[in-house]
Amino acid sequence: MMTLEPPRKLAASARKTEQGTDAEVWRALGLSRSGLSRFLRTAQAAVGLDGEVDVLLASDRTLRRLNRTFRGKDKATDVLSFPAVEELAGQYAGDLAISLDTAKKQAIEHGHTLRDEVRVLLLHGLLHLSGMDHETDRGEMAAREVVLRTKLRLPDGLIARAAAPQKQKERRRVALRRKVAS
DSSP, X not given: OEEEOOOHHHHHHHHSSTTOOHHXXXXXXXXXXXXXXXXXXXXXXXXXXXXXXXXXXXXXXXXXXXXXXXXXXXXXXXXXXXXXXXXXXXXXXXXXXXXXXXXXXXXXXXXXXXXXXXXXXXXXXXXXXXXXXTTTSSSHHHHHHXXXXXXXXXXXXXXXXXXXXXXXHHHHHHHHHHHHHO
């Protein structure tokens, strides 16, 4: 199930009328419930994750509250994953929460649509629900994300973006060493 709790700023145009329908709010955001649901099913199959996944698309405020409550981190984040308890494995995979505020900022920063950014975040969250963790593994999640992003025709993912500044710094250091040596 996909639940949309649109951030006030992003859905203001759709809410100006009291008759603003759910579809109008989705349209105002440039998103489609059915399109994201189809992508979620496709990505879930590609990840090999069985069971239902519920997705909440919300604001930075909501993600900050969830992050503080469940992870002890008092800040907004782009995506949170809440795996289901083992007793429900196969029937229910877990929940994902995505900040549309942060997704919109990241989409602008990386030159793609909000739709594509939400898809990147869905894939990242699904990998976490499948048990992967880029903070503790040895690059397995990053490698898997690259393969799946290519398969699903998505732009750079979260892990690749986080690694990019380090690679740029290293390239600058190498270039500076060469310049000094010559």
